[in-house]
Amino acid sequence: xxxxxxxxxxxxxxxxxxxxxxxxxxxxxxxxxxxxxxxxxxxxxxxxxxxxxxxxxxxxxxxxxxxxxxxxxxxxxxxxxxxxxxxxxxxxxxxxxxxxxxxxxxxxxxxxxxxxxxxxxxxxxxxxxxxxxxxxxxxxxxxxxxxxxxxxxxxxxxxxxxxxxxxxxxxxxxxxxxxxxxxxxxxxxxxxxxxxxxxxxxxxxxxxxxxxxxxxxxxxxxxxxxxxxxxx
Amino acid sequence: xxxxxxxxxxxxxxxxxxxxxxxxxxxxxxxxxxxxxxxxxxxxxxxxxxxxxxxxxxxxxxxxxxxxxxxxxxxxxxxxxxxxxxxxxxxxxxxxxxxxxxxxxxxxxxxxxxxxxxxxxxxxxxxxxxxxxxxxxxxxxxxxxxxxxxxxxxxxxxxxxxxxxxxxxxxxxxxxxxxxxxxxxxxxxxxxxxxxxxxxxxxxxxxxxxxxxxxxxxxxxxxxxxxxxxxxxxxxxxxxxxxxxxxxxxxxxxxxxxxxxxxxxxxxxxxxxxxxxxxxxxxxxxxxxxxxxxxxxxxxxxxxxxxxxxxxxxxxxxxxxxxxxxxxxxxxxxxxxxxxxxxxxxxxxxxxxxxxxxxxxxxxxxxxxxxxxxxxxxxxxxxxxxxxxxxxxxxxxxxxxxxxxxxxxxxxxxxxxxxxxxxxxxxxxxxxxxxxxxxxxxxxxxxxxxxxxxxxxxxxxxxxxxxxxxxxxxxxxxxxxxxxxxxxxxxxxxxxxxxxxxxxxxxxxxxxxxxxxxxxxxxxxxxxxxxxxxxxxxxxxxxxxxxxxxxxxxxxxxxxxxxxxxxxxxxxxxxxxxxxxxxxxxxxxx
Numbered sequence: 050x051x052x053x054x055x056x057x058x059x060x061x062x063x064x065x066x067x068x069x070x071x072x073x074x075x076x077x078x079x080x081x082x083x084x085x086x087x088x089x090x091x092x093x094x095x096x097x098x099x100x101x102x103x104x105x106x107x108x109x110x111x112x113x114x115x116x117x118x119x120x121x122x123x124x125x126x127x128x129x130x131x132x133x134x135x136x137x138x139x140x141x142x143x144x145x146x147x148x149x150x151x152x153x154x155x156x157x158x159x160x161x162x163x164x165x166x167x168x169x170x171x172x173x174x175x176x177x178x179x180x181x182x183x184x185x186x187x188x189x190x191x192x193x194x195x196x197x198x199x200x201x202x203x204x205x206x207x208x209x210x211x212x213x214x215x216x217x218x219x220x221x222x223x224x225x226x227x228x229x230x231x232x233x234x235x236x237x238x239x240x241x242x243x244x245x246x247x248x249x250x251x252x253x254x255x256x257x258x259x260x261x262x263x264x265x266x267x268x269x270x271x272x273x274x275x276x277x278x279x280x281x
Numbered sequence: 282x283x284x285x286x287x288x289x290x291x292x293x294x295x296x297x298x299x300x301x302x303x304x305x306x307x308x309x310x311x312x313x314x315x316x317x318x319x320x321x322x323x324x325x326x327x328x329x330x331x332x333x334x335x336x337x338x339x340x341x342x343x344x345x346x347x348x349x350x351x352x353x354x355x356x357x358x359x360x361x362x363x364x365x366x367x368x369x370x371x372x373x374x375x376x377x378x379x380x381x382x383x384x385x386x387x388x389x390x391x392x393x394x395x396x397x398x399x400x401x402x403x404x405x406x407x408x409x410x411x412x413x414x415x416x417x418x419x420x421x422x423x424x425x426x427x428x429x430x431x432x433x434x435x436x437x438x439x440x441x442x443x444x445x446x447x448x449x450x451x452x453x454x455x456x457x458x459x460x461x462x463x464x465x466x467x468x469x470x471x472x473x474x475x476x477x478x479x480x481x482x483x484x485x486x487x488x489x490x491x492x493x494x495x496x497x498x499x500x501x502x503x504x505x506x507x508x509x510x511x512x513x514x515x516x517x518x519x520x521x522x523x524x525x526x527x528x529x530x531x532x533x534x535x536x537x538x539x540x541x542x543x544x545x546x547x548x549x550x551x552x553x554x555x556x557x558x559x560x561x562x563x564x565x566x567x568x569x570x571x572x573x574x575x576x577x578x579x580x581x582x583x584x585x586x587x588x589x590x591x592x593x594x595x596x597x598x599x600x601x602x603x604x605x606x607x608x609x610x611x612x613x614x615x616x617x618x619x620x621x622x623x624x625x626x627x628x629x630x631x632x633x634x635x636x637x638x639x640x641x642x643x644x645x646x647x648x649x650x651x652x653x654x655x656x657x658x659x660x661x662x663x664x665x666x667x668x669x670x671x672x673x674x675x676x677x678x679x680x681x682x683x684x685x686x687x688x689x690x691x692x693x694x695x696x697x698x699x700x701x702x703x704x705x706x707x708x709x710x711x712x713x714x715x716x717x718x719x720x721x722x723x724x725x726x727x728x729x730x731x732x733x734x735x736x737x738x739x740x741x742x743x744x745x746x747x748x749x750x751x752x753x754x755x756x757x758x759x760x761x762x763x764x765x766x767x768x769x770x771x772x773x774x775x776x777x778x779x780x781x782x783x784x785x786x787x788x789x790x791x792x793x794x795x796x797x798x799x800x801x802x803x804x805x806x807x808x809x810x811x812x813x814x815x816x817x818x819x820x821x822x823x824x825x826x827x828x829x830x831x832x833x834x835x836x837x838x839x840x841x842x843x844x845x846x847x848x849x850x851x852x853x854x855x856x857x858x859x860x861x862x863x864x865x866x867x868x869x870x871x
Contacts, residue, residue: 061824063690067668071681074676083826105657107825134660156664160673272343 053170054078056097058088060106071159085109099128099170104140112144119148126168139269150225163245168224168278185220190262192217206258211237216255224278226269291471303456311449316442323752326418327671328361330434337366337432338422340375354444355379367432367614415438477505493520523567543635547589549628551576563614565607592618592631595861613642653818658701662694687826697832704836711843718761725756729799732769733788736777744782750789756797764844771837772801772864778831780805797870802863808856817842
């Protein structure tokens with residue numbers, strides 16, 4: 050298999066070095082950039098598979114890079130993991146809405162970072178293989194789109210149309226965090242009347258119906274929700 | 282006083298009464314007198330006719346002779362009466378005053394007609410022949426039942442008429458005089474009655490208009506007197522009440538005016554009934570020009586109008602926030618509105634308190650920014666250290682050179698961490714002390730020298746020469762020794778970091794008339810003037826990467842500025858890229 054190329058944009062040299070050291074150990078090709086301009090240049094020149102992006106950068110900031118990446122069709126497929134310090138939840142939400150795939154907060158453990166990188170790369174590959182997910186199986190949970198049915202340990206559960214759409218959308222992208230806005234726009238559809246905080250009500254209802262599998266839907270405080278990545 | 286309607290009414294009715302009485306009484310008296318006089322004349326005429334009757338009978342029966350006519354003429358002249366003898370056909374036979382030959386037939390005169398039918402006739406009428414009113418009295422003269430003729434006596438009433446008219450004018454004059462006197466009296470009486478009332482009126486009117494300073498004259502014991510006493514007492518009571526109320530109101534007003542919070546009270550139609558100075562200041566209007574105007578006319582701040590109308594509508598307290606931006610300044614205001622009920626629990630309006638929390642908000646924002654910045658500054662070395670430590674734990678087969686490099690980096694990062702912590706703690710101590718510095722009278726030259734000495738070694742190592750320039754006479758100043766040494770060492774640390782080998786650093790101390798200047802100059806890389814306004818901000822770095830490399834925390838100059846300010850001084854910078862920098866800390870002298 051072709052080696053994946055990862056670009057690390059981080060202004061603090063020591064952190065950049067330790068991230069790159071750990072990625073090399075996992076057999077990734079790595080590139081490093083200490084500011085936004087250099088980062089953008091390397092993205093265009095090297096077209097990496099994934100960018101580890103520090104949001105607090107001198108010059109062009111991380112969110113701008115994120116925006117540019119998702120706006121350019123040729124670069125849109127590049128996965129982004131944001132690296133931020135806590136207390137920047139607003140930036141995280143914005144980043145996710147701009148199209149970032151995941152985020153890691155400082156201080157992080159290199160192991161966790163590496164596993165996130167793996168998960169995101171696996172997911173982006175899965176998406177490219179076009180897992181439309183007529184039938185999604187996660188642990189004892191079966192979501193069947195064609196029959197519009199959900200089985201919990203073989204027993205069918207009743208879900209409303211909105212609840213079904215939310216569950217299916219989250220289950221399709223395990224490990225990926227979605228903000229409430231994204232769930233409203235992408236899972237339910239913009240034409241519906243569900244607004245932001247209403248999502249919480251739907252999620253609560255879905256969790257209740259999943260009973261013992263309710264842990265599969267995780268709350269990411271101040272950000273949104275995520276389907277547990279069980280590593281399948 | 283003469284405008285008093287009351288007086289004129291009183292007087293007019295009085296005058297009418299007098300006029301009518303005098304007219305009635307005068308009329309009656311005159312009438313009676315005329316009647317009495319006429320009766321008297323009638324009686325005298327009666328007795329005269331009886332005397333004249335025989336003469337007339339003689340004349341009628343006997344031959345008519347001149348002597349009798351003469352007799353009648355003289356008799357008539359003597360009596361002052363006109364005597365006439367008339368035959369049965371009415372022809373005048375003899376008359377004491379006129380020639381019978383030229384006289385008319387008297388048969389149809391009323392007294393003759395009455396005498397023929399009743400045996401006695403009397404008539405009073407105006408005689409055009411004599412030019413005066415006359416009374417005529419006639420009786421028939423009969424003999425053996427046959428009518429011979431008539432005897433008539435008449436007298437002019439001119440004297441009576443004269444008398445009556447004279448009397449009338451006497452009565453009229455007397456009545457007039459009496460009336461004038463009576464009316465004058467009447468006017469006086471009317472005035473006496475109306476004066477206290479007309480006096481009371483303006484006083485009562487001014488009371489009604491709110492002026493309780495006027496009092497009514499006392500001294501009368503009648504009802505009017507009682508009324509004025511009562512009115513005076515009423516005025517006193519009202520004065521007291523008004524004073525109490527206005528004192529209370531002034532107290533309330535003073536309290537409201539001295540409040541830091543703005544207060545706006547409106548009635549139930551949202552008209553402003555009160556607004557204090559603070560409220561005017563907050564919403565940017567002159568507060569005393571707003572009273573009585575609808576709130577939406579006074580301010581364009583929709584939130585204030587809305588909270589008041591919502592409070593009135595819902596009859597309950599409402600809390601809300603308001604942001605006012607004017608001339609680039611943002612004011613954050615907390616609003617508490619509550620409905621106002623009267624004693625009968627009826628809604629009469631609403632009151633809103635405006636609390637300017639901009640300062641709290643600002644402090645909060647500064648604090649939040651500081652925490653965010655500080656945590657970011659702390660997290661960076663921690664992230665690096667943790668990343669390297671965990672990597673070393675995981676990767677047991679890490680090559681030796683990587684291991685050594687990681688350990689060296691970890692040492693540097695931990696040094697950096699402790700520098701940041703030290704700076705943050707210094708800052709916390711300086712800020713929490715709130716300027717409560719431990720000032721002692723200090724020889725500034727010695728202090729600066731001592732603070733600079735640790736840098737001599739590192740300057741020498743780097744090949745930078747460090748020179749000091751102090752005035753001959755020692756400078757004494759009350760300063761916090763620790764703080765001022767920190768200022769010197771922070772500035773020297775910066776100078777040394779940014780001055781390449783072969784460069785120069787001066788430390789100068791100048792004593793001016795009113796200030797002492799500590800000057801630290803270098804021949805280093807300099808600072809672009811675009812950064813000058815911001816270099817004293819917390820965590821501001823001209824070159825982030827370079828600063829980290831050199832172990833800067835972004836707090837050094839902020840600490841310098843803070844200390845300078847808390848000593849009542851300032852810090853200035855003068856620098857151009859490539860030309861070195863000059864930092865001056867100016868402290869006021871004693």
